[in-house]
Amino acid sequence: MDHIQDVLVALRRVIRATDLQSKHLVKTASLTAPQLMVMQTLRDRGAIPVGALADEVSLSQATVTSIIDRLEKKQYVGRERSKQDKRKVLAFITDEGLDKLKTAPTLLQESFVRQFSYLQEWEQTMIISALQRVAQMMDAQHIDASPFLDVGALDRQTEQRTPLPYDDK
Amino acid sequence: MDHIQDVLVALRRVIRATDLQSKHLVKTASLTAPQLMVMQTLRDRGAIPVGALADEVSLSQATVTSIIDRLEKKQYVGRERSKQDKRKVLAFITDEGLDKLKTAPTLLQESFVRQFSYLQEWEQTMIISALQRVAQMMDAQHIDASPFLDVGALDRQTEQRTPLPYDDK
DNA sequence: CCTAAATATTTTGACTAGCAAACAATCTCA
DNA sequence: TGAGATTGTTTGCTAGTCAAAATATTTAGG
Numbered sequence: 001m002d003h004i005q006d007v008l009v010a011l012r013r014v015i016r017a018t019d020l021q022s023k024h025l026v027k028t029a030s031l032t033a034p035q036l037m038v039m040q041t042l043r044d045r046g047a048i049p050v051g052a053l054a055d056e057v058s059l060s061q062a063t064v065t066s067i068i069d070r071l072e073k074k075q076y077v078g079r080e081r082s083k084q085d086k087r088k089v090l091a092f093i094t095d096e097g098l099d100k101l102k103t104a105p106t107l108l109q110e111s112f113v114r115q116f117s118y119l120q121e122w123e124q125t126m127i128i129s130a131l132q133r134v135a136q137m138m139d140a141q142h143i144d145a146s147p148f149l150d151v152g153a154l155d156r157q158t159e160q161r162t163p164l165p166y167d168d169k
Numbered sequence: 170m171d172h173i174q175d176v177l178v179a180l181r182r183v184i185r186a187t188d189l190q191s192k193h194l195v196k197t198a199s200l201t202a203p204q205l206m207v208m209q210t211l212r213d214r215g216a217i218p219v220g221a222l223a224d225e226v227s228l229s230q231a232t233v234t235s236i237i238d239r240l241e242k243k244q245y246v247g248r249e250r251s252k253q254d255k256r257k258v259l260a261f262i263t264d265e266g267l268d269k270l271k272t273a274p275t276l277l278q279e280s281f282v283r284q285f286s287y288l289q290e291w292e293q294t295m296i297i298s299a300l301q302r303v304a305q306m307m308d309a310q311h312i313d314a315s316p317f318l319d320v321g322a323l324d325r326q327t328e329q330r331t332p333l334p335y336d337d338k
Numbered sequence: 339c340c341t342a343a344a345t346a347t348t349t350t351g352a353c354t355a356g357c358a359a360a361c362a363a364t365c366t367c368a
Numbered sequence: 369t370g371a372g373a374t375t376g377t378t379t380g381c382t383a384g385t386c387a388a389a390a391t392a393t394t395t396a397g398g
Contacts, residue, residue, distance in 0.1 A: 023356090026356095049347090050346075051345090061347065061348085062347090062348075062349085062350095065347070065349085066348095087347070088345095089346080089347060089348090
């Protein structure tokens with residue numbers, strides 16, 4: 001009957017688990033969740049300006065600046081002023097950073113991925129479509145709460161990556 | 170074929186959405202995610218000692234102390250030394266806190282809940298069981314990573330609430 | 339060409355979250 | 369009664385987070 005309660009409880013458990021996971025990450029890899037996010041983004045997008053990076057990870061520019069500060073100190077990322085537009089600072093991931101990404105975060109997903117791969121094909125498909133449905137509804141929720149009119153909102157509900165490197169012109 | 174990628178992407182989207190949601194919470198309700206967690210726990214469990222509370226929310230005692238400090242300043246929770254064992258400090262939620270809980274966090278889930286309720290019965294069931302499956306696998310992951318042998322681990326994989334009030338003897 | 343507005347980043351200031359270690363109060367049990 | 373265990377708070381440190389101010393650069397008008 002009261003499916004709503006069930007779905008909220010399940011969701012809370014998922015959130016809780018990711019929370020603990022992120023805590024575990026800090027301990028084992030000495031990387032925080034936002035630091036990891038930034039590094040992954042830089043790996044996928046190449047050298048991009050701090051502002052674009054901030055948009056990607058949904059943090060303020062100031063916050064990203066401070067995260068980059070720390071990652072730079074650890075040599076996992078670097079900074080370079082754009083030659084085309086000297087206001088821009090391009091952030092990029094270093095070889096050390098790539099190395100780190102290869103080891104650290106995989107560990108975390110390992111067990112989950114393994115268990116998932118043991119599931120039947122139909123179960124995998126079911127879970128994926130359910131998760132996508134949930135994500136979509138949660139995205140929409142976020143858009144609902146948005147203070148301004150956002151015409152492109154509906155388009156964005158489906159996953160849309162832009163794997164092209166940032167065009168620094 | 171590569172369902173693993175799909176499930177990780179979907180999961181990341183869900184996590185991302187909850188992240189944005191939590192940020193939205195801070196802005197609209199001036200409550201942070203951990204503060205909300207603490208208040209919800211106190212609502213569900215009644216007056217419990219700080220240590221028990223810390224266990225529930227998986228934070229250190231010291232951290233919970235500081236969160237309670239802030240919530241107490243806002244009058245959302247209170248403290249009371251246990252009469253039975255004067256080492257213990259019982260935290261409880263105030264009427265103001267209950268009020269706050271009634272308004273603030275519901276708003277956030279509103280849109281999601283509404284959309285969910287529009288789904289077909291079978292879809293709801295499917296989503297719930299998928300989410301439970303995922304939560305279970307993620308819990309197990311956490312248990313895998315646990316540094317010590319934990320005999321009770323398997324029992325705990327199914328949701329088990331203890332709605333009984335804390336027995337302060 | 340020069341200046342005002344727009345753009346991009348960093349700095350500053352002020353919180354919150356987190357934890358470990360030290361400390362204080364209280365309880366337990368021999 | 370007194371030593372060790374339990375429970376909470378305090379202290380000291382790191383990180384995340386943002387808004388607002390400061391800085392540097394580019395662009396658009398005149």
